[in-house]
Amino acid sequence: MRIVSTALFVILMVCSATIAATEQGTGMLFGSDHAFYISAPDGWILDNRSGANQGLHMVFYPVGETWANSPVMAYGQSVPKSADIKSVADQVENTVKKFHTNGNPKYRAEQKPPLSLPDNKEAVIYYFQGDQWGNFEAAGYIEENKTINFLVFNARTKEVFDKNIPSFYKLLSSYRNSFTAAGTMSKPSFDEIVSKAKEQTYTQQGKAYKASVRNAIGQLMANSMRSCFDYVSEENKRDFQFIFKIASDGQISEVFVTPENSLTTCFSGLVLNAHCPPHKFGSFLLYERMDITK
Secondary structure, eight states: OOOOOEEEEEETTEEOSSOOEEETOEEEEEETTEEEEEEOOTTEEEESSTTGGGTOOSEEEETTOOTTTOSEEEEEEEEEOOSSOOSHHHHHHHHHHHHHHTTOTTOEEEEEEEEEETTTEEEEEEEEEOOTTOOEEEEEEEEOSSEEEEEEEEESSHHHHHHHHHHHHHHHHTOEEOHHHHHOOOSSOHHHHHHHHHHHTTSHHHHHHHHHHHHHHHHHHHHHHHHHHTTSOGGGOOOEEEEEEEETTSBEEEEEEESOSHHHHHHHHHHTTOBOOOOSSSEEEEEEEEOOOO
């Protein structure tokens, strides 16, 4: 069963699952097969509650507006790749077909130049119009290994669309995938990496550095677990193991986890890119077990 996407706030890497909306907030949309971040630009709000009853857990709109009444808004979504949806072009074609089937024969899509993103990624851009409500929309699609992640931008009129389209590109340019780095494991195997991590902590210097990392980001990890627990099913609240790959400047560049589920995807995404104390090991592997008492 595919886990339904959920958004979390990440504010200076300290999490709060109780806040409903925040100006210039950063949201993480995650599920069993995806996890990505988008940040609200200046003058916009991230809201993870107002669109939830519509299945939208990461929505954005201008400061001073509400999700219900704003003339312009945006939201993040993800669809799994399948036999029918293998590419962005398939997803766009499927969207247009659904509108035609539902009584919108003039609905059409127009492809625009792509938007370059970090890590050699790009967002494929389409503009849409012709629905029965007179909306104008843009969508930016990013193809990942298992999913197509995207941001939809909706305006009630052409004038509002043109005025606010720069904000759509600012939102989209903040996209950062954390699922591949956090959840996908390739050779060497997890056990082999565990062995390497333990070798580093056999030395006094390694033990001391591991302790300094725990002191530096222990609260972050606790906050991350607390937030993730609010959003995942009981069946995924299980013990897990993780390894942080920490660069010499202290930044966590990769997180390896086992088993892979919505809890570990959430946890990994929240701690990825957190900063630990700098070190002189070249690359430090920190291994931990997260034991969850039910």
